[in-house]
Structures are given as C-alpha cells and as structure tokens.
Amino acid sequence: MSRLNDHFRGAARVLGFVALVLGVGAVFALIEPRFLSHASLNGIARHMAANGLAALGLTFVVIVRKFDLSIAGIAAFAAMSMGALIAAGLPLWAAIMGGLALGAVLGAVSGIAISYFELPDIVTTIAVGSICGGLAFLYTGGRSIFQNFFQSGITDLNDARLLGLGVSLWILLAVYAAAWFVMSRTRTGMAFYATGENPIAAHFSGIATRRFVALAYVLCALCTVLAVLLILAESGNAETNKGANLMMPAYAGVFLGAAVMGGTSVVATFGGILLITMLLDGFALMGVPYYYSDGVVSLILLGGVIAFSDSLREWITGLGLLRPRAARKSENRA
Amino acid sequence: MTMTYIDKTTRPGGTLRRRMARLTTDLWLPAAVVVLTLAVASVRPQILDAGNIAAVLKSFSVMAVMVLGLTWVIAAGKIDVSFMQVAALANMLCAWSLAQGWGWGAAIGAALAAGLVVGVVNGLLVSAMRLPALIVTISTAGICASIAAALGKGTVIRIEAPGPLAPLLDPVLGGAVPPVVVPVLLIAALAWFVQERLAMGRYIYAMAQNEAAVRSVGVPVVGLGVLLFALSGVSAAAAGVLLAEHLASGQPMIGGPYLINGLTVVLLGGMMVRVGKPNILGTLTATLFIGVLFSGTALLGLPDYQRQIIQGALLLIGLAVATLAARHHGAGGHADGA
Numbered sequence: 001m002s003r004l005n006d007h008f009r010g011a012a013r014v015l016g017f018v019a020l021v022l023g024v025g026a027v028f029a030l031i032e033p034r035f036l037s038h039a040s041l042n043g044i045a046r047h048m049a050a051n052g053l054a055a056l057g058l059t060f061v062v063i064v065r066k067f068d069l070s071i072a073g074i075a076a077f078a079a080m081s082m083g084a085l086i087a088a089g090l091p092l093w094a095a096i097m098g099g100l101a102l103g104a105v106l107g108a109v110s111g112i113a114i115s116y117f118e119l120p121d122i123v124t125t126i127a128v129g130s131i132c133g134g135l136a137f138l139y140t141g142g143r144s145i146f147q148n149f150f151q152s153g154i155t156d157l158n159d160a161r162l163l164g165l166g167v168s169l170w171i172l173l174a175v176y177a178a179a180w181f182v183m184s185r186t187r188t189g190m191a192f193y194a195t196g197e198n199p200i201a202a203h204f205s206g207i208a209t210r211r212f213v214a215l216a217y218v219l220c221a222l223c224t225v226l227a228v229l230l231i232l233a234e235s236g237n238a239e240t241n242k243g244a245n246l247m248m249p250a251y252a253g254v255f256l257g258a259a260v261m262g263g264t265s266v267v268a269t270f271g272g273i274l275l276i277t278m279l280l281d282g283f284a285l286m287g288v289p290y291y292y293s294d295g296v297v298s299l300i301l302l303g304g305v306i307a308f309s310d311s312l313r314e315w316i317t318g319l320g321l322l323r324p325r326a327a328r329k330s331e332n333r334a
Numbered sequence: 335m336t337m338t339y340i341d342k343t344t345r346p347g348g349t350l351r352r353r354m355a356r357l358t359t360d361l362w363l364p365a366a367v368v369v370l371t372l373a374v375a376s377v378r379p380q381i382l383d384a385g386n387i388a389a390v391l392k393s394f395s396v397m398a399v400m401v402l403g404l405t406w407v408i409a410a411g412k413i414d415v416s417f418m419q420v421a422a423l424a425n426m427l428c429a430w431s432l433a434q435g436w437g438w439g440a441a442i443g444a445a446l447a448a449g450l451v452v453g454v455v456n457g458l459l460v461s462a463m464r465l466p467a468l469i470v471t472i473s474t475a476g477i478c479a480s481i482a483a484a485l486g487k488g489t490v491i492r493i494e495a496p497g498p499l500a501p502l503l504d505p506v507l508g509g510a511v512p513p514v515v516v517p518v519l520l521i522a523a524l525a526w527f528v529q530e531r532l533a534m535g536r537y538i539y540a541m542a543q544n545e546a547a548v549r550s551v552g553v554p555v556v557g558l559g560v561l562l563f564a565l566s567g568v569s570a571a572a573a574g575v576l577l578a579e580h581l582a583s584g585q586p587m588i589g590g591p592y593l594i595n596g597l598t599v600v601l602l603g604g605m606m607v608r609v610g611k612p613n614i615l616g617t618l619t620a621t622l623f624i625g626v627l628f629s630g631t632a633l634l635g636l637p638d639y640q641r642q643i644i645q646g647a648l649l650l651i652g653l654a655v656a657t658l659a660a661r662h663h664g665a666g667g668h669a670d671g672a
Contacts, residue, residue: 067468069415113650113654117654117657118657119653119654119657120653120657122413122415122468123597123601123649123653124650124653126593126594126597126649127594127598127646127647127649127650127653128646128650129646130594130642130643130645130646130649131642131643131646131647131650133639133642133646134639134640134641134642134643134646135639135643136639137637137639138639141637141639142639248472248476251469251472255469289484289487289488290488291479291480291483291484291488291586292480292484293480294476294479294480295476295477295479295480295481295484296480297476298472298473298474298475298476298477298480299473299476299477301469301472301473301476302459302469302470302473302474302477305465305466305469305470305473306459306463306465309463309464309465310464311462311463311464311465312463
C-alpha cells in the first residue's frame, strides 16, 4: 500500500514537472512566438546538451553530499588543453581522450584530497578551480586557439544530425541513460546514495565510501570535460572563458530538479536542466541583457529551494486548521 | 580548539616544549610576512618605497574590511560565497546614487543598507529555514552581481567628486601610511575583543563544533547565525564603499577575484593562533601576507595567471596543513583537557 502511495507521489511529481515545463514553454511561446521556431528549439537542445552534462557531473557529487566549485576552472583548462591538442594536429578522438584523461586526473586530485585527506570540499574545489583557471593560460597566455578546428571535424559534434536530432543531444541522452541505469538499477548506484545518506552506516555495510566520494569528483570532472567539448564544437575555437557559464545553470538544474522531484537523481537533474535552459534561452530570445541571466538563474534556484524546503512545508502546515482537512483529503485521494 | 586557550589561563607553567609550540603557531605567519618582504626586497628594493607600502596598506585595508565578517561565518562552520558580490553591489550602488545626484552620506548609507539586507536574507535562509549555506549564498551572489551590472547597464560608473573618505586614503607619514589603516585596526581590535573575551566569541566556535548542543544549552543559535551573516554583508559592503572612493568609480565586475582571495586569507589566517579556526588576528596577518605577495609578484613581473596558480596552491597547502594540524591538536587537546 505504501509502495503504491510512493509510486503515486512519484508520478504526481513527474506530472507536475511536465506541467511546469509545458507551462513555461507556453508562456514564452505566447510572449515571443519565435520561441517555438526550429532554430530556437535547436538552440535549446544544443545548450541543454552542454548544461546538462555539467549538471549531471555535479549530480554525482551532490548525491554523496558534497559540493564542487571547480567546474569553471576545470572546464577552462580542459578547453585549452583540447584546443592545444587539436591545434598540434592530433586527431579529434585523441584530443578528446587527452581532455578526458586530464579531467580524470584533476577530479581525482580534488576527490582524493576531500575523501582520503578529509579536506573541506568547498574550499578545496575553489583552490583546485583557481589553479586550473591559471593553468588554462599556459598554452597561449590567454589567446584564443582555433588552428585545425575545422579540419579536425570537431564542429560536426555541433552541426551533424542523426535521425533528425543533433549529435550533441544524442550524446546527452546516451550519457544520461547510462547514468540513470547505473544510479538507479545497480549496486554501484545504491552505494553512491548510501555514502551520501549516512557514510558511517555505509562504511559498516561494506561500502568503500571514500572511493565513491573520490569517484564522484572524477565523474564530475569527466562530465565537465564533455560539456566544454560541446561548447568548443559550437564556437569553433578554444578560449579561457569557455565554461565560465557552466556552473550556475548546473547548480540551478541539480537543486531545482531535486526540490521539485523530492530528491537528487539523474531524472530530477534532467528535468531541472531542461527547465533552466528553456528559461535562459527564452529570456535571451526576448532580448533580456546578458547581465541579468545569472541573476535570473539565481533567483529561480533560490525560489525553488525555498518553495520546496521542509521548513516552509512545516510552517504552512503549522498554520493550523488547514492541516486535518488537507490530510483527510489526501487520504481519500489515495 | 578552545583547549589551547584554557591551557594558557589555568596552567601558566607549561613545559618549554609546549611554550615553543605555542610560539610557533602564533608567530609563523608574521615571520612569513617578514621573510617574504625581505626576499622580494633583496631582488626588487622598490617594494619598500613609500608609495608601494602605501599601496599595499590600502589594499590591505579594503581586503581586511571585506573579510572581517566572513572570518566569523567560516569560524562558525558556515560558508558565505556572496561577500565579494555584495562588495561589488555596494560599490556600484554608491556610484549609482552619486550619479543620481544624492550626497555621499546617502550613497554610503544606501550601500551599507544593501549589504545589511543581503546579509540578513542570507542569515534567515541559512539559520532560520536551514537551507544549505552554499546554495543560498551562491544564489544571492548571482543576484547581487546581476543588480550591480544592471545599475550601470553593464559598464563602469564614474564618480566625479571625491567623497568624505578621500583623506583616509591619502597617505601621510612620508607618504607611506594611508590613515584608513587606523580605523580598520581599531575595528579589528574590537572584533578581536568580542571574539576572545565575550560569550559571543565562545558561541561562534562552539557552533562549528555542534550546533544542536549549543542550541540545547539555550544559546539563540538562529539569532546568532543571522547576526554573523549580517555582519559579513555589512563588512563586505563597507569594503565596496572604500573601493568606490579608492577607484573613483563603480566597477560591476570587481567582485570575481575577491572570492578566492578572501577565502585564502581567512583559511590561511585560520592556521595561526588557533590552528584550524579562522580568527581575526590570523585574518589580518594573512591579508598582509597576501598583499605583500601580490605586490611582490607584480614587481617581479609575473603575469596574473601565474599569481593565480601560486595562490591556489598556497590555499591548498594551507588547507592541508590546517586539516592535519587540527586533527593532531584535536587528539592532543582532549588528552590535555581530561
């Protein structure tokens, strides 16, 4: 019975989310009809691919109850490194492998420092991010890298299509599907959640909690590298500020999704990042100046976290008389 | 740990070894400032020019004001990553108000009020609603940065007339000491007194250890949390006002670099006097250290990004040492106290 209830509640949350996305889409379409145009929807899909990959990486870290503020720095360093590899004439796959290897090392540095050496997560990742942000300047001193970009075929990641959808969207869907399977259908995924819920209990259940925390940071860095790869593919060059705009949407996507869906998960992040990308692209289409975008994302994030917080729910139910009736109603419905 | 503090008062004797250890934790950072200054001066004597000292002390004052409140927020086991954008907002608000024809008094009042509002909002959301401090302050930082940029439509606002704070920034004593250092040090001394001698200081450090325990012995934890974030907001805003006077303009993008600088200073300072605990005296010394480091790297002609790498590495090393030391002190402290 309670399982059934849980299913109902889960389904209701998903439906609520779908309604929210459709509602936001409808509002934008009414204000700005171009929102539903082919170009605009394509743009949303492309931006969602980059934002979504970064947010997915952050999801792993948030599931083990940590934070990662090195996303922008790692993205910048990986962008310039992959750019340098491409400019040196290496084939695209080698450049991507190089970027991923670099990401894995950087993620492992943060992850090991935080899990095995118990350094505080926020400040450690800020420091690692800062070092990476500086290292991004090593190759060219800050100048843009664009040599060999068109010959290498990296722009195909942005332009090519498969069954009517952009390649970047397929990459996003494939990575999300794999992540969803691992996180909700395997022991490994359960271990991540257990580590986050109660590391001591997880430890005594035979889970190598430190390894999973470190692994979460490695996965986050790998996803960040993939995200910035798509940004390079879209712009056709590598610059040190690529990826500077990945972090806020990632945080907003993860925490908004978690707030609406009642917990951090791959599906929740997918919904959250879809909503955030729609809002960002919609506002950009309406001609809202660039400097408002961070503020809008922040406001939505804050609003979402407040609206779905436990204390607000307690406060509303604490208002008194409403509670018994509301409770009875929900019982009847179930 | 409060243990070291108790040691000093109840056991004035103490072995020589312990006194040496005490002296080392107290004095290693000031010694590092002296060594770094001398090292740079041996290659670039200009670092000891009056003009350069004045510049270092000016940036020291701005930075110290900005992170005074942050020191206690971090000491209480919370985090505030909105301080640098609060400073940017106060900076822009000051310049914008002046451009609207307001007087300096009103402009400064508006800037400080904005800092207070952001701080109180942060505090209420974190302490009363128990939302994660990082998410709350990351959001308010984004909102502040957007408002700051929107005030100037994305560009700089110039300030024509120098304000009442200008004489504070005008160096005296042979052009080496800007008078602003005096009020900054007085405020810091007051904060040090509050932290070391009043119950509030004890509560701050107790909160970091076990908030539930502090709450259950009757300390108004929510009120204290709001107060700490409010202080952080106001002190960041005050730094923004100083920057407006110093730069004679409102700069919307000024916040960015201060995030890592501010955290470096607070955590590096947290390794002095009370190991593993951010504290006012440590923050001041670390601010001076970073000031000399910046000045030195600039004089040596290192590009900005190399300084960024050095600073990040410094923060990481500082963190590692502080964490390891706190673990040792923690174990030793319990044995001592028992």
